[in-house]
Amino acid sequence: MLPTSYEANDPDLPPCPPRPSDDRRAALSGPGGPVPARPARSVGAGDVSGRRREHGDRYRLRQQRGGITARAPIQSRAGDIAARLRRTRGGRVAALSARVFARGDGIVRRDISGERRPEFRVHAARAEEGRALLLLQDGRDDHLRPAVRRATGGHSLYAKSVGPDRPEFPGPLMRPMRTIRRALEWARRRLEGASVEEPRRTAGTLLAHVLQKDYLYLIARPEELLSESAWTEFVRSVERRARGEPLQYITGHQEFFGLDFLVTPDVLIPRPETELIVEAVLERAKDAEALLIDVGTGSGCLAVTLAVHLPRARVLALDISEAALAVARRNARRHGVHARIEFLASDLFSALEAMPQPPRADFIVANPPYISEAELPTLPREVRDHEPRVALIAGPDAASVQRRLFAEGPKFLKPGGYLICEMGYGQYPSLHAILDAEVWDLIEVKRDLQGIERTLVLRRRA
Structure with a gap:
């Protein structure tokens, strides 16, 4: 059976040396003509060194390219797989020597020790149909070289290069490193290099989300x-x-007050x-039959949690x-409180002002925009580039929305009712x-856990 070959065209490799000239060939010849290549040694029944009987025939190939001789012993299973490994550059072949190891889990690993790139390794894994997958992989186990050929059944598939512009890892070629442990380690390094906070926890959260399992x-x-x-989904995440x-936008979920909420880029996290x-x-409502108004509900986290x-x-x-209202409705249905929440499109209280009899609530709650336009460049990239501006930016004046709440809120609040709203860092003196x-x-x-004045509790006078 002739060996099946594949080529890996790596642009990072230096050109192979040119083929020797005719004068050099003559120098390599003896008085009787060119020196013949030593014939391949046959494997006899008594020769058991360096091979395993249960993995079929073993071949020793000798190549003469550019005056360089390489031996590539190749081992197959049941005689059905034989591969000759070559690296080419401009049509010239660079020699490699290979050592073959077999493991009981069905994965064959070939460690390549070439003069040019000793850190390269080739992994071969048997596919379900009994064929072999070949993968050229560098020593860090987290990046692939471009133009790696998959040698299965006489056809080939080239792997995509991996990097910031091409993050995809070809699934069929990655079987040797697709364990949970190695996937988490790769993700931790990738996130750490991107300056992501808590890279290990983030990697675990993403993989648990992809697998629909918990971290344990x-x-x-x-x-x-x-x-x-x-x-594939994990790498993209x-x-x-x-x-x-x-x-939260990647997983589509965020926990709030012990409840799980759906979140999208249309709502503030x-x-x-x-x-x-x-x-x-x-602390103030107890279990009363209260009417609450949630201004700027977003994901509905306040309205749904209070209704629960x-x-x-x-x-x-x-x-x-x-x-945002569509997301809030979904969260209300998920937690079984949609019958007691009415969702209205409104610029602050505009929808209530249009009613013949505006409601009077026991509580008005609000997490309004309280960031000025000048502060936007100072925000973390996760907030600045991804969260909705309408929920973040109040305008040139950071307190402009809160001023409207204080001025318009009393019309929709019972005497003795409460207005409870969030405020930004250092805003309390100006709001007061x-x-x-x-x-x-x-x-x-x-105050929040960092000691920052965060929530303002006001009561309307009778």
């Missing part, structure tokens, strides 16, 4: 192989995160500090974005200065 599953099965589809896309608004309401924890309460959820003392009583200023 990854810890318990580090050597489990990933399917081609799972590996890691590359998205490395380019700065928020983790719920933050832990916004939970202070929920705590402030629950106040089973007798009704909520009006307002937002200027129809796309614009409060109308004849309308509002300042009840509390809640």
Whole structure:
């Protein structure tokens, strides 16, 4: 059986030496003519050194190219696979020597020790139909060289180059490194190189999301192989995160006050500090049949969470974005509270002002935009480049939306009702200065875990 060959055209390799001239060939000849090549040594029944009987025939190939001789012993399983490995540059062949090792898990590994690129290795894995997949891979196990040929059944497939512009890893060729452990290690290095915070935790979250498993599953099965589809999706997710896309937009989920919320680029990602608004309401509402107005509901995290924890309460959820309202409705249905929440497209209170009898609520809650246009370049890339501007930027004046809340809110609030809103870093002194003392009583200023004044609790005077 003639050996099947594949070529790996690597542009990083230096050109091979030219073929020797006729004078050099004559110098290599003896008195009786050219020196003949030594015939291949036959493998006899008694010669068992360096080979395994259970893996079929072993061949020793001798090549003469450019005066360089290479030996490539190749081992096959049941005599059905034989491969001759060549590297070419401009049609000239560079010699390689190969050592073949067999493992019981069905993966054959060929370690290539060439003079030019000693760190290269070739992996061969048997496919389900009994053919072999060949992969040229560098020593770091996380990048492929362009133009690697897959030698199976007489046809070839070239692997794509891997890098910032071409992040795809060809699935069929990556079987040797598709374990959970190696996938997580590759992702950690990739994210760390992209300056992503908590790269190890992020890698685990992405892989658990792709596999639809929890993190304990990854810890318990580090050597489990990933399917081609799972590996491809995982690589794409890691590359998205490395380019700065928020983790929550990749997974489509974010936890808030113990509940899981769907999130998309149409809504602001719920933050832990916004939970202070929920705590402030629950401390004062108890389990009353209250009416709440959520201004700028976004994903619906405040409206849905309050409806879940106040089973007798009704909520009006307002937002200027129809796309955000669609996400909020989905979250309300997921948590079974959609019957008690009414979603209205509204610029602050505009939808309520158009009603014949505007409602009077017990609570108004809001996480309004409180970042000025001048502050936008200073934000992290995840926020600046991916989260919706309408939910972030208040305009030239960072407090402009909060000023409107203080001025328009009393019309839709019962006497003794509460306005609870979030504010930005260092905003409290300026907000306190614009409060109308004849309308509002300042009840509390809640600080977040970093000690920043984050939540303002006001009560309308009777």
